[in-house]
């Protein structure tokens with residue numbers, strides 16, 4: 240039996256999953272929804288979506304996701320999401336010195352749309368510097384050996400603003416939000432007589448709040464509330480940094496496509512409000528394994544991730560600029576940080592009931608670094624799960640048998656080694 244429309248539903252975490260679930264369930268008539276968020280604000284600074292922008296591109300190595308993203312892009316064009324979606328196009332490339340793995344991945348992405356009717360007339364193969372400057376004259380660097388394709392039916396979303404919009408829409412529908420360490424941070428669950436069914440949550444101030452259904456949407460922190468998730472969700476981070484531009488520079492770069500050289504990283508059109516041009520170097524990322532149990536958790540405070548930009552990442556970002564936008568190649572990076580997400584061994588999300596809780600707990604996690612683009616349709620998945628009481632999408636089920644360990648080498652679209660946070664943070668903290 241699904242919960243009745245007036246039953247209390249507790250959603251933990253106001254990120255992409257939590258906010259979309261709140262909006263969807265309130266739209267389908269649930270009247271007592273509370274969202275608990277540990278930060279004092281939404282968009283929450285702990286959220287992987289607390290950022291200027293995220294790529295919205297439909298091509299995937301797996302055509303199943305291509306189809307899904309095409310639905311999401313329809314959602315990005317609706318009144319709620321439209322103001323935050325910018326269809327600048329996507330220049331998807333590798334540099335002249337890219338490893339074979341990057342080139343092969345790029346090829347698989349391209350295949351997923353090349354023969355797809357939706358993309359006819361919207362794809363341009365890129366084989367030379369001129370092919371690139373024909374699309375974006377502003378990319379006036381040498382672009383040595385850069386090749387790939389341009390997809391006009393893609394772009395990016397202003398992610399913080401999109402989170403804020405959905406937060407405001409949910410609040411306007413009567414969803415209650417509890418924020419901050421005392422009222423918003425969930426520290427554990429309360430169990431019914433049998434010891435399996437969760438009947439409520441406990442917040443930072445020790446208060447117990449009853450709930451008929453608890454939806455855990457805490458992203459990278461999943462294992463802090465559901466220890467069994469630690470064998471399937473790995474808290475991982477990538478770095479980001481920005482270049483601060485002048486008004487004229489921002490204006491000049493207006494409309495440039497999202498530009499991704501897979502082996503160097505990606506950059507976006509600058510944000511006209513802040514004049515910040517964001518760059519993300521990607522790579523194998525950083526995990527934060529607790530030696531006591533072998534599980535990677537996000538660091539406890541924001542301060543630990545702020546200002547961190549490991550030297551190898553900075554070097555790739557500098558090279559990306561030198562080859563594409565050389566006038567900014569030596570400008571300092573600002574608002575640097577590590578951004579924590581919930582990685583899984585197969586890059587599949589987890590949208591399912593937690594086994595052994597008698598249907599009282601749903602886990603939404605395992606975003607694997609590619610959920611943001613789905614924001615407009617994520618709520619629908621949760622709505623179906625709650626109404627139908629079972630997950631029909633096999634690939635998003637609770638991954639019971641997954642084992643701990645270093646599996647990154649198997650993920651085709653990741654380049655580079657995954658490293659431990661502790662190994663990269665020390666020199667930064669010492670300010671060498």
Ligand SMILES: Cc1cc2nc3c(=O)[nH]c(=O)nc-3n(C[C@H](O)[C@H](O)[C@H](O)COP(=O)(O)OP(=O)(O)OC[C@H]3O[C@@H](n4cnc5c(N)ncnc54)[C@H](O)[C@@H]3O)c2cc1C
Pocket residue numbers: 251252253254255256257275276277278283284285286287288289292293294295423424425426456457458459460464476477478479519578579580581603604605606607608609610611612613
């Ligand atoms: C550098 C980087 C680049 C990315 N680029 C892209 C991209 O280009 N395209 C794309 O589609 N996706 C991208 N992503 C992925 C995207 O940001 C994530 O998939 C998405 O934000 C995950 O959403 P979530 O709801 O699972 O988690 P989050 O958005 O992280 O939200 C989790 C929330 O739970 C809260 N929380 C945690 N613990 C508690 C607790 N105990 N009590 C209460 N609240 C709690 C946190 O404060 C946070 O607000 C990127 C991610 C990173 C890190």
Ligand SMILES: *[C@@H]1O[C@H](CO)[C@@H](O)[C@H](O)[C@H]1NC(C)=O
Pocket residue numbers: 245246247248271273448449450
């Ligand atoms: C909503 O749920 C809370 C518990 O989470 C409960 O205290 C409150 O009375 C409920 N409100 C209504 C109107 O039922």
